[in-house]
Amino acid sequence: MAKAKAEEFTPEEINLADIAKALSHPARIKILKILASLNICVCGKIVDELPLAQATVSQHLKELKRVGLIKGEIEGPKTCYCINTGAIKKAYDDFQKLFNNISKECKISCKTATK
Amino acid sequence: MAKAKAEEFTPEEINLADIAKALSHPARIKILKILASLNICVCGKIVDELPLAQATVSQHLKELKRVGLIKGEIEGPKTCYCINTGAIKKAYDDFQKLFNNISKECKISCKTATK
DNA sequence: ATCGTTCATCGCAAATATACGATAGATAAG
DNA sequence: CTTATCTATCGTATATTTGCGATGAACGAT
Numbered sequence: 053m054a055k056a057k058a059e060e061f062t063p064e065e066i067n068l069a070d071i072a073k074a075l076s077h078p079a080r081i082k083i084l085k086i087l088a089s090l091n092i093c094v095c096g097k098i099v100d101e102l103p104l105a106q107a108t109v110s111q112h113l114k115e116l117k118r119v120g121l122i123k124g125e126i127e128g129p130k131t132c133y134c135i136n137t138g139a140i141k142k143a144y145d146d147f148q149k150l151f152n153n154i155s156k157e158c159k160i161s162c163k164t165a166t167k
Numbered sequence: 168m169a170k171a172k173a174e175e176f177t178p179e180e181i182n183l184a185d186i187a188k189a190l191s192h193p194a195r196i197k198i199l200k201i202l203a204s205l206n207i208c209v210c211g212k213i214v215d216e217l218p219l220a221q222a223t224v225s226q227h228l229k230e231l232k233r234v235g236l237i238k239g240e241i242e243g244p245k246t247c248y249c250i251n252t253g254a255i256k257k258a259y260d261d262f263q264k265l266f267n268n269i270s271k272e273c274k275i276s277c278k279t280a281t282k
Numbered sequence: 283a284t285c286g287t288t289c290a291t292c293g294c295a296a297a298t299a300t301a302c303g304a305t306a307g308a309t310a311a312g
Numbered sequence: 313c314t315t316a317t318c319t320a321t322c323g324t325a326t327a328t329t330t331g332c333g334a335t336g337a338a339c340g341a342t
Contacts, residue, residue: 084265151256154199220301227300286342295331312315
């Protein structure tokens with residue numbers, strides 16, 4: 053099962069895992085890069101940049117939108133997507149916090165201190 | 168399908184997505200925190216800290232080991248796990264690079280520049 | 283009103299991920 | 313050697329993810 057006693061985890065752990073899940077596919081990483089590099093709302097060219105069908109890309113965009121990393125606005129027949137800078141910053145901070153805690157606290161490795 | 172034309176993505180994108188995948192479950196985030204907080208190789212107590220069966224925890228540990236975020240050494244009847252500090256640092260750097268690129272390059276949001 | 287463009291969604295298939303009980307292997311203790 | 317402990321792995325069930333074709337909705341252009 054994908055969930056069982058998840059209530060045993062903290063909201064922070066669950067939230068960070070969710071963001072990580074959104075980043076856990078090369079296509080979604082690439083989408084973020086594309087959106088960022090175009091430096092402006094993109095209304096469709098994303099599909100052309102990926103080796104995936106339009107329906108699939110749409111799903112990846114939906115997933116990124118679900119976790120809030122990007123924003124999308126319908127604009128006539130097109131849809132305008134762009135980076136949600138605030139959410140990116142928060143994700144950045146959260147990952148930084150996690151990694152910092154891990155690196156800071158663990159000073160003894162297996163090799164040097166195998167009980 | 169989980170993969171199709173993945174060769175269209177760069178090794179960096181694939182690798183970072185893989186690390187993210189390893190972090191995409193609350194249990195694995197928690198495992199990293201536990202390993203870090205105990206500050207020394209842990210040989211079993213991890214299961215007690217999680218609302219999951221031993222077999223399941225073992226699988227999560229395997230996944231973290233697969234991407235290199237932790238190291239494990241068999242030690243008698245027990246197995247000693249600990250953080251792989253180097254891999255954590257590299258993951259930290261990679262995420263930082265990604266987020267920095269995204270934040271830096273995208274200065275115009277939908278609201279301010281809708282085409 | 284009709285056509286073409288753009289994108290989301292549905293429905294389906296295949297692949298993965300998640301979870302757990304049962305079992306096996308390795309070793310320490312007796 | 314036998315037993316107890318610890319952990320990896322196997323087998324299985326279920327859920328989720330990924331991918332794509334087909335379809336539909338929205339809109340601009342004609």
